[in-house]
Amino acid sequence: MTQPDPAAAGGATPRHVAVIMDGNGRWARLRHWNRVRGHREGIESVRAVVRAARRAGVQVLTLYAFSSENWGRPTYEVRALMGLLRRFLRTEAPSLKEQGVRVRAIGALEQLPAEARAALAWAESETRECRDLQLVLALSYGGREEILSALRGLLRDGTDPGRLDEETFRRYLYAPDLPDPDLLIRTSGEMRVSNFLLWQIAYAEIYVTDVLWPDFREAEFERALESYARRERRFGLTTEQLKEEP
Numbered sequence: 469m470t471q472p473d474p475a476a477a478g479g480a481t482p483r484h485v486a487v488i489m490d491g492n493g494r495w496a497r498l499r500h501w502n503r504v505r506g507h508r509e510g511i512e513s514v515r516a517v518v519r520a521a522r523r524a525g526v527q528v529l530t531l532y533a534f535s536s537e538n539w540g541r542p543t544y545e546v547r548a549l550m551g552l553l554r555r556f557l558r559t560e561a562p563s564l565k566e567q568g569v570r571v572r573a574i575g576a577l578e579q580l581p582a583e584a585r586a587a588l589a590w591a592e593s594e595t596r597e598c599r600d601l602q603l604v605l606a607l608s609y610g611g612r613e614e615i616l617s618a619l620r621g622l623l624r625d626g627t628d629p630g631r632l633d634e635e636t637f638r639r640y641l642y643a644p645d646l647p648d649p650d651l652l653i654r655t656s657g658e659m660r661v662s663n664f665l666l667w668q669i670a671y672a673e674i675y676v677t678d679v680l681w682p683d684f685r686e687a688e689f690e691r692a693l694e695s696y697a698r699r700e701r702r703f704g705l706t707t708e709q710l711k712e713e714p
């Protein structure tokens with residue numbers, strides 16, 4: 469198997485942070501508002517967390533913005549989420565570019581409405597040269613579907629099962645060049661991974677907070693990073709082994 473890199477164990481700042489943004493509906497319900505207002509407020513948290521991640525020196529921030537299961541939500545909510553995504557990309561791309569943030573996306577992107585795909589392609593091309601932070605939006609994303617799509621690619625290419633190893637498999641994932649997440653954050657208290665980055669989170673540290681996503685701003689993100697910095701990542705090794713020089 470591919471050996472995880474124990475050198476990464478000492479890093480105080482995670483290179484890659486992945487976030488399950490949950491609790492928009494509850495946030496709205498607490499105020500007797502429509503769920504969509506929760507999603508709209510959630511966009512403010514996206515802006516805040518992007519700023520905070522960039523400032524902290526995080527290199528990749530992956531946000532679970534729309535799961536493959538979310539297509540099953542009421543039509544008005546799906547439409548609203550697609551509209552919010554399109555508007556976010558159109559209005560935010562110039563500021564993201566200014567901040568050095570490159571926009572990317574993973575998921576079954578062909579299932580998105582044409583307008584959302586167009587906005588995504590535009591934001592990606594506008595920010596292509598940015599190097600400070602990669603903002604990866606998981607859209608129409610499902611971890612099992614990603615694994616299946618990798619398998620389909622491997623089979624199509626006639627891969628020899630005897631030679632199939634983790635590195636080869638990884639090359640067929642949606643974004644093989646990205647490092648695995650070091651830290652997985654989930655808001656609103658649920659202890660689930662919800663089909664998110666199933667392959668990639670094998671060694672991720674998990675941080676769950678009761679804070680609902682629309683209330684998760686810079687200070688909350690920094691709290692998660694502080695918690696990560698206190699963890700001892702062992703990747704299955706002993707503490708003594710981790711202290712040894714490579």
Ligand code: FPP
Pocket residue numbers: 489490491492493494495503507508510511514531532533534535538552553556605656681
């Ligand atoms: C979960 O809350 C959140 C989502 C299904 C969508 C997340 C989307 C956003 C934050 C806005 C769009 C994002 C971008 C990047 C433009 P929920 O509705 O499941 O909350 P609940 O569990 O309280 O009902």
